[in-house]
Structures are given as C-alpha cells and as structure tokens.
Amino acid sequence: MTAPHTGGCRCGAVRFEASVEPHHISYCHCGDCRRASGAPVSAFVGFMTDQIALDGKALKRFENGPVTRTFCGVCGSPIAYTDGRLAGHIYFTLGSMDMPAYFKPTHHAHVREQLPFLHMPDDLPRHLRTSVTRPDGQRPDGTQS
Secondary structure: OOOOEEEEOOOOOOEEEEOOOOOEEEEEOOHHHHHHHOOOOEEEEEEEHHHEEEEOOOEEEEEEOOEEEEEEOOOOOEEEEEEOOOOOEEEEEHHHEOOHHHOOOOOEEOHHHOOOOOOOOOOOOEOOOOOOOOOOOEOOOOOEO
8 A cells, every 4th residue: 555544533523644654653552652542552653744634623632741642622532642852743543544454563662661461472673662763862772872
C-alpha cells in the first residue's frame, strides 16, 4: 500500500490523511499512553505535520507537559499526540488508521514501564525509554549523545 493513508475517529467527526509513508511505527508501554488509551499498550504511526491534512472541528486537546494528546470531542476516540520537543512530528494512534493492518510496528518504547503480565514475543528492538532521539540529545537507549 502506498500513500495517501487515511484515518479518523469512531463517529467520523475527525478525519486525517497523510500524503507520504510514515517515518515511525512503534508500540509504547509508558503509563501516560496507557491512561490516554485505556489499553495495556499503545501503537503509533508517525508522520511530519506538513505532510498530513487534518479535518477536526470536533478535535479536543489535553496537554501534559510537552505532550499534547488529541481526541474526538464527540465520541472520545484518541487520535494523536505531539511532543513539543519534536517540532513538526505527529503520531496517530494505530487504531485510528483506516487500514491499521498495513502499519506493522518496528520496535517497542518505554519497556521499563511494560506491564509484567503483558507478553509480546516478537523479535523487535526494545528501548527502555523513548524510541525517538530528542533534540536535547536523549537517544532511544536512554543515553545522551
């Protein structure tokens, strides 16, 4: 499958489209993602914000530090998150993609917060912290560059 990639919320009040292939597909085990999704693990598909179109008059925001999570104000579906430390990036929830089976995660992030009963026996790389290098130099392995 090639771009465009589309998605949206459960009720259709929020829709988005990406004009390119994603630059990031991952699982996240952090507690913040668990609380935002209600699931024991989350999965995200990342794009550059200038490569997506978002029609979301019903889109609502929740800010927690540098992270802003968006969701549909009508049906409550989680849509995406942005991180102020990663300007120009947006990460859509895998479940909000119209064709989620196309987006196979390539690694796990924040595995030190993974729930002890959750077993995902794949051979994907596992990062103790973030899976994205931050501008402050924090690398996916938790060390500084």
